Amino acid sequence: MPSYSEKVMDHFRNPRNVGEMESPDGIGHVGNPVCGDIMELYIKVKDNVITDVKFKTFGCGAAIATSSMITELVKGKTIEEALKVSNRAVVEALDGLPPVKLHCSVLAEDALKSAIDDYLKKSTGKGLPGFKPHDDHPPA
Amino acid sequence: MKRIYLDYAATTPTHPDVAAAMQPYYSDIFGNPSSIHSFGREARAAVEDGREKVAKLIGAAPQEVVFTSGGTEADNFAVKGVAFANQSKGNHMIISAIEHHAVSAPCDFLKKLGFEVTVLPVDGSGLVDPADVKKAITPKTILISVMHANNEIGTIEPIEEIGRISKEAGVYFHTDAVQTFGAVPIDVNKMNVDLLSASAHKLYGPKGVGCLYIRKGTKMVPFMHGGGQEKNRRGSTENVPGIVGFGKAAELAIDEMSVRAQHLVPLRDKLINGLKMIDDAVLNGHPEKRLPNNVNFCFKYVEGESMLLNLDMEGIAASTGSACSSATLEPSHVLLAIGRPHEIAHGSVRFTLGRLTTEEDIDHVLDVFPGIVEKLRKMSPLYKRR
Numbered sequence: 001m002p003s004y005s006e007k008v009m010d011h012f013r014n015p016r017n018v019g020e021m022e023s024p025d026g027i028g029h030v031g032n033p034v035c036g037d038i039m040e041l042y043i044k045v046k047d048n049v050i051t052d053v054k055f056k057t058f059g060c061g062a063a064i065a066t067s068s069m070i071t072e073l074v075k076g077k078t079i080e081e082a083l084k085v086s087n088r089a090v091v092e093a094l095d096g097l098p099p100v101k102l103h104c105s106v107l108a109e110d111a112l113k114s115a116i117d118d119y120l121k122k123s124t125g126k127g128l129p130g131f132k133p134h135d136d137h138p139p140a
Numbered sequence: 141m142k143r144i145y146l147d148y149a150a151t152t153p154t155h156p157d158v159a160a161a162m163q164p165y166y167s168d169i170f171g172n173p174s175s176i177h178s179f180g181r182e183a184r185a186a187v188e189d190g191r192e193k194v195a196k197l198i199g200a201a202p203q204e205v206v207f208t209s210g211g212t213e214a215d216n217f218a219v220k221g222v223a224f225a226n227q228s229k230g231n232h233m234i235i236s237a238i239e240h241h242a243v244s245a246p247c248d249f250l251k252k253l254g255f256e257v258t259v260l261p262v263d264g265s266g267l268v269d270p271a272d273v274k275k276a277i278t279p280k281t282i283l284i285s286v287m288h289a290n291n292e293i294g295t296i297e298p299i300e301e302i303g304r305i306s307k308e309a310g311v312y313f314h315t316d317a318v319q320t321f322g323a324v325p326i327d328v329n330k331m332n333v334d335l336l337s338a339s340a341h342k343l344y345g346p347k348g349v350g351c352l353y354i355r356k357g358t359k360m361v362p363f364m365h366g367g368g369q370e371k372n373r374r375g376s377t378e379n380v381p382g383i384v385g386f387g388k389a390a391e392l393a394i395d396e397m398s399v400r401a402q403h404l405v406p407l408r409d410k411l412i413n414g415l416k417m418i419d420d421a422v423l424n425g426h427p428e429k430r431l432p433n434n435v436n437f438c439f440k441y442v443e444g445e446s447m448l449l450n451l452d453m454e455g456i457a458a459s460t461g462s463a464c465s466s467a468t469l470e471p472s473h474v475l476l477a478i479g480r481p482h483e484i485a486h487g488s489v490r491f492t493l494g495r496l497t498t499e500e501d502i503d504h505v506l507d508v509f510p511g512i513v514e515k516l517r518k519m520s521p522l523y524k525r526r
Contacts (some may be wrong), residue, residue: 009449012446012449013453015519018518018519019518020524029521033481033482033483033486033522034469034482034483035469035482036443036462036469036471036482036483036486037443038520038521038522039521040521056519056520056521056524057519057520057521058441058442058443058483058519058520058521058522058523059443059446060443060444060445060446060462061445061446061449063443063446064446064519103469
């Protein structure tokens with residue numbers, strides 16, 4: 001088991017914004033059971049602002065902590081601002097992740113983008129331009 | 141917070157009697173066993189005493205025991221040692237799908253050199269079918285390697301039967317007995333074993349020492365070429381304190397084996413029966429043909445590492461077959477081999493008990509663990525969709 005930062009353990013112990021949402025405006029669903037991480041992220045959007053965000057995650061400590069952190073980072077932000085939150089920003093906010101766990105942060109970014117993609121499809125009929133979730137496996 | 145150690149299959153605390161037996165061999169009796177002077181002779185006597193004790197535990201002759209740095213080296217030695225020495229007979233080896241990587245990885249290495257390896261499947265409880273072993277043997281087969289008991293799921297294999305088949309076919313038979321050595325009775329002759337691996341730190345001995353039993357007459361190349369120690373089979377100055385400790389641990393195991401099992405089995409069964417009460421809990425491994433100290437479950441819809449972290453927060457040390465942290469993200473090959481789908485294999489937890497485990501420890505696990513699973517399931521997107 002890798003050793004995690006205090007920040008990671010804090011978000012693992014007390015995940016923020018965990019749960020489901022009634023009638024979300026966008027749902028992101030990424031990952032697969034084969035690699036052992038699945039994230040679902042729900043957003044509520046009002047006047048282009050993410051007013052609420054919730055997540056559910058099946059996965060390791062890092063998967064849960066990155067999910068929790070990204071919800072904190074995007075809550076209250078506009079769609080454009082939220083899209084600028086990268087996996088790197090999530091890792092930094094968590095005071096780092098062990099190298100073998102970096103793919104969890106990529107998954108968290110994808111979960112957010114997937115939710116925004118879903119929201120845009122529902123509200124404008126067009127998804128997030130160029131959005132394509134990463135492969136579930138870490139880059140070679 | 142009281143810490144509870146339930147990872148005895150990973151390693152055990154050195155028995156105080158073992159540590160005491162080793163102590164003089166660091167600074168007082170420090171000679172090199174190969175030296176002919178009195179200092180060397182004292183060390184030599186200690187090494188040979190250790191060898192006798194280890195041999196006795198498995199019904200072997202002392203000269204058939206070669207000390208190694210541990211179980212991994214013993215497995216490597218067995219596989220590569222037989223492969224390289226018997227190429228005139230053939231290049232085919234048979235192993236099971238649930239072997240420790242210390243056996244399967246050397247086989248992968250040998251495949252690159254032109255050897256052929258048949259990997260036998262196991263059934264849902266992890267058992268190898270001896271009939272499959274028989275069918276897999278060809279005129280080119282030089283080694284069969286099936287572990288005595290699996291380190292993850294605790295299933296004890298039908299070694300005696302596989303040994304008989306190997307003997308009839310005239311093929312060397314190796315068993316990785318790292319988990320059973322000192323825990324269940326072993327008789328290398330009754331079991332028709334030609335090679336057997338063990339590691340001292342799994343039986344309350346020190347780390348850094350193990351052994352390979354090599355039946356007299358077995359054709360092997362040396363593992364280490366060097367000073368001719370261990371009858372030319374493993375060059376390197378003997379780890380005298382380690383060997384003394386291993387010998388003491390073996391001696392204690394002979395004396396206490398049945399007492400230890402009588403202590404462990406009821407605690408193991410209490411833990412199994414308690415964890416079974418959790419919804420969607422699946423026991424891994426054979427219900428009866430099982431190590432006295434092994435409990436392994438998959439809990440559907442949750443991931444192993446997050447369970448371990450929660451247990452660790454409660455002071456409880458366990459292990460998992462989830463490989464969320466491995467580069468491949470592949471879960472345990474053992475759990476996949478017994479037919480667990482990936483997402484369920486990721487949700488495994490192994491508790492392995494030992495001589496210091498108490499009933500209060502087990503009660504505490506049973507108190508806190510259901511809540512951990514429930515908490516994680518509430519977070520799991522897989523759970524709501526069942």
